[in-house]
Amino acid sequence: MAAAAHLPGDGGLDDRVPFLARLEHEDGTALRELGRELTFAPRAPLIHQNDASSHVLLILTGWTKVTASAANGYQALLALRGPGDILGESAALTGRPRSATVTALEPVRAVAVEHERFRDFLARSPRVSLTLLGLAADRTRAADQRRLEFASMDVRARLAVLLLDLARTHGRRTDEGVELTVPLTKEELAGAVGASREMVQRKLKELRDRGVVITGRRALVIVRPDILLRVAGRAQ
Secondary structure (H helix, E strand, O other), rough: OOOOOOOOOOOOOOOOHHHHHHHHHHHHHHHHOOOEEEEEEHHHHHEOOOOOOOOOOOOOOEEEEEEEOOOOOOOEEEEEOOOOOOOOHHHHHHHOOOOOOEEEEEOOEEEEOOHHHHHHHHOOOHHHHHHHHHHHHHHHHHHHHHHHHHHHOOHHHHHHHHHHHHHHHEEEOOOOOOEEEOOOOOHHHHHHHOOHHHHHHHHHHHHHOOOOEEEEEOEEEOOHHHHHHHHHHHOO
16 A cells, blocks of 8 residues: 555554554564464455454554454444554454454465464573563553543544544545545444534535545545544644
C-alpha cells in the first residue's frame, strides 16, 4: 500500500510500532525461523473466530482486518493489522478459542509459528516476553481511549474520526484528495463506529453531498479533511 498521507490535527490511536519492529534484529530473525511461510489471497481468512487452533502469525507483507461477530450477527471491526504485526498470540498463550476473525484485505505473506514453539521461545527470551507484554498494554490502552472518545460522540463524529485516522495510516495523495488505500466495505466502516450500515451510508451521503468525500464501490477519497476535523472536534 502507498505511504500514508499526513493530515493536520491528527492524533489517532494507530500510532504504534508493530511487534517485529520492536524486537532486536536477532530476536525477530530467530522467531521467524521457528515457523513456516504462508500466503493468503485477498479476502481469505487467516484466523477464524471461535476456532481451536493456536498458532501465531507474524505478518511479513500485506494488510488484514480483525473482526468479531456477536450472537445477533452484528460484526465489529476491531483493528487493522499489517507488516510486522503479530496475530493469534492470545490463543497461543491461553489455549482458549480464537476471539476474532482475521481476513486478508490484499495479498498477505505471513509466518506461522506453532504455539508450543512460540511459548518455548518466550520462556527462553525474557526480553521478547516483555516486548509482547508492552504491545498488549499499548493495544489495550488504545482501545480504551477510542471507546472513551466515541462514548461522547454521535455517529457522524465517530465516522469523521475513523476516516481521518484511516487517511493518516492508509491514505494516498491524489489530485482529488486523500484516497483510502484499504478496501473497507460500508458494513466494515459501520462495524468500526458501532452503527448500522444504513446509518453509515446515510452519513457518507451527507458528506458526499457537501463535497467532503467522494465515494465509489470500494473507493473513498477525502476532499475536505478540514471539515472532517471540525466534525470530529479535532480542529486546531
